[in-house]
Amino acid sequence: MFKRPEILMTPGPTPVPHFVLAAQAEPLVYHRGPGYGALLDEVVEGAQWLLQTTADIIVYTSSGSGGMEGAVANVTSSGDKALVVSVGFFGERFKTMLTNFGCDVTSIDYEWGNTAKAEDVIAALDKDPEIKFVFCQHSETSTGVVNDVEPIARAVRERDKLFILDAISSIGAVDINMDEWGIDVCIGGSQKALGATPGIAFCAVGPRAWEAHAVSTAPRFYFDWTAYKEALERPDSESPWTPAISVLAGMAAALRVARKEGREAILARHVLLARAVKAGAQALGLPLMGEDPERAVVVTAVKNPPGLTDTQIVGALRKDYGIVVAPGQGPMKGKVFRIGHLGWFMPVDVLQFFGALELVLDKLGYDFKPGSSVAAAEEVFREAGQ
Ligand SMILES: Cc1ncc(COP(=O)(O)O)c(C=O)c1O
Missing domain, CATH: 3.40.640.10 (Type I PLP-dependent aspartate aminotransferase-like (Major domain))
Structure with a gap:
């Protein structure tokens, strides 16, 4: 196959x-x-x-x-x-x-x-x-x-x-x-x-x-x-x-x-992608880890929804949709999963990710408004003229 x-x-x-x-x-x-x-x-x-x-x-x-x-x-x-x-x-x-x-x-x-x-x-x-x-x-x-x-x-x-x-x-x-x-x-x-x-x-x-x-x-x-x-x-x-x-x-x-591309443009791209990822996670009601998420433009650590573990989410994303995100490390094991958005990512990668995440969360029984994370991320890109 x-x-x-x-x-x-x-x-x-x-x-x-x-x-x-x-x-x-x-x-x-x-x-x-x-x-x-x-x-x-x-x-x-x-x-x-x-x-x-x-x-x-x-x-x-x-x-x-x-x-x-x-x-x-x-x-x-x-x-x-x-x-x-x-x-x-x-x-x-x-x-x-x-x-x-x-x-x-x-x-x-x-x-x-x-x-x-x-x-x-x-x-x-x-x-x-x-x-x-x-x-x-x-x-x-x-x-x-x-x-x-x-x-x-x-x-x-x-x-x-x-x-x-x-x-x-x-x-x-x-x-x-x-x-x-x-x-x-x-x-x-x-x-x-x-x-x-x-x-x-x-x-x-x-x-x-x-x-x-x-x-x-x-x-x-x-x-x-x-x-x-x-x-x-x-x-x-x-x-x-x-x-x-x-x-x-x-x-x-x-x-x-x-x-x-230019240094400023690359850095701005990272800021924009991070804003979209955070907007998507928040639209799903998933709390962001850290006291200053605005600065977190490299990786977003998201707390697991109640009753679900990071390994369930990370495992299903990988098995069903071939998307690999990282589980928590050290004392954060079992508590958060980490979405990387550093490097050569584009807005479409973020939209694709949230589509898959919603399907996974739905299968795992988490209650949320379907399409809300994609819409929130999309709004960030739309406002930025992307
Ligand atoms: C901040 C930071 N320091 C050090 C390392 C260690 O790098 P490596 O796994 O390539 O040895 C990493 C890797 O994830 C990192 O993110």
């Missing part, structure tokens, strides 16, 4: 558009020599453009967590004090990594769904001046929260500490001005808003992070920034080890299209 490929509405990996798939299917360019160098340069410049920075871009063959570990391994030394601003699952990951690297970790732990506040970070730094680093998520994919990191980054910079930002699920979906805000390390990945397949992470490394790197004694080899910088500075830019060449080609293609 004919079966369409599944439609990913997960918060990563995201749907890979045809121009990225085509680029990833191209014959390989050898990674020592001019072909690969041009590709790597294009990705480096594209990432700098997205992040509005002149920072060096260190491109790893790894998933996003490799980028996070790379940041930890290149700036810290055992015994260093680090502050983790944790609003969910990935904040906890930073804590584990830093602990495993021997750092003395303190944290600000927000209830899941809440956003980080600059005043809390300021209070923590002023209380313990020995803290050297602040680690934080921009978009916390487990809850949908998008932290307002600009005031946090500025406060950290004013206190002469290093600010390391996991922007894996926000780069390309939410505005980031790395240099102006004072972000020292910014971490991204291939499989989120850029829409390439998984396999590449990158760290944008600013001048103060290089200073920290020079004195950092954490053990490292594969992720050592010095090796990457040396390779980048060869006559034709290289990676120190065999890279995920095809994924890089996909990222380069995605960045080419993104640059044509």
